Amino acid sequence: xxxSRRPLIAANWKMHHLRQDASRYCRELLRGFxxxxxxxxxxxxxxxxxxxxxxxxxxxxVAWGGQDLHTEPKGAFTGDISGEQLADLGCSWxxxxxxxxxxxxxxxxxxxxxxxxxxxxxxxxxMICIGETAEExxxxxxxxxxxxxxxxxxxxxxxxxxxxxxPVWAIGTGETATPEMAQxxxxxxxxxxxxVLGETASDGLRILYGGSVKPANAASLIVQKDIDGFLVxxxxxxxxxxxxxxxxxxxxx
Ligand code: PGA
Numbered sequence: 001x002x003x004s005r006r007p008l009i010a011a012n013w014k015m016h017h018l019r020q021d022a023s024r025y026c027r028e029l030l031r032g033f034x035x036x037x038x039x040x041x042x043x044x045x046x047x048x049x050x051x052x053x054x055x056x057x058x059x060x061x062v063a064w065g066g067q068d069l070h071t072e073p074k075g076a077f078t079g080d081i082s083g084e085q086l087a088d089l090g091c092s093w094x095x096x097x098x099x100x101x102x103x104x105x106x107x108x109x110x111x112x113x114x115x116x117x118x119x120x121x122x123x124x125x126x127m128i129c130i131g132e133t134a135e136e137x138x139x140x141x142x143x144x145x146x147x148x149x150x151x152x153x154x155x156x157x158x159x160x161x162x163x164x165x166x167p168v169w170a171i172g173t174g175e176t177a178t179p180e181m182a183q184x185x186x187x188x189x190x191x192x193x194x195x196v197l198g199e200t201a202s203d204g205l206r207i208l209y210g211g212s213v214k215p216a217n218a219a220s221l222i223v224q225k226d227i228d229g230f231l232v233x234x235x236x237x238x239x240x241x242x243x244x245x246x247x248x249x250x251x252x253x
Pocket of ligand 1: 012056166170172173174210211212213232233234235236
């Protein structure tokens with residue numbers, strides 16, 4: 001396994017928290033943070049909380065990022081956020097193509113690819129989200145859907161990026177893929193990445209799992225060969241449970 005596949009653990013706050021929650025969260029997270037931590041940690045707050053989180057995490061090893069960005073670098077796009085504006089707030093990462101954006105905002109596979117490329121243009125690392133719905137899995141179309149989403153997302157070669165595999169049926173439902181099920185999909189994605197990007201890029205690619213990850217199931221998922229970290233929703237809203245996931249996710253913790 002490549003050295004670059006250090007565990008990467010991310011919390012996606014979605015549309016939760018106010019400024020005082022965000023400040024308290026950062027204080028509590030950093031208070032319990034082991035200095036020798038063997039994982040990279042990222043928080044994805046709402047845009048309105050980015051300044052608060054940037055202040056709360058300043059000087060720590062925890063990074064932050066936006067939950068979305070526009071495909072275009074700037075312009076007349078009311079209500080949207082550009083990659084440059086995120087970079088201006090010290091973001092290192094940005095989520096691209098989360099299933100809730102695809103579902104609620106009609107984000108196409110092609111738009112996700114353009115977002116990932118725009119993120120790179122501004123020095124942000126895209127965390128590209130892909131995943132099949134329950135119907136697609138039932139229809140036996142999981143691999144076909146993931147391949148289509150992946151190829152479109154990386155069409156403009158937005159390296160370095162991380163890939164988050166999030167089966168839509170496991171997001172916010174309490175239903176997690178079993179470690180074996182997740183591993184077999186991750187192995188498929190790594191083989192696909194080797195075909196599309198080459199062996200070296202595939203070997204170094206961090207493939208995160210997302211969908212009802214909790215302190216209780218994190219350890220059994222992270223030991224899988226091709227699972228390199230997590231994108232956490234609900235359990236990432238509380239610094240205690242997020243720390244529990246971080247703690248069970250990195251070797252040497
Ligand atoms: P969940 O969300 O952990 O609440 O299932 C994961 C995600 O949407 O990234």
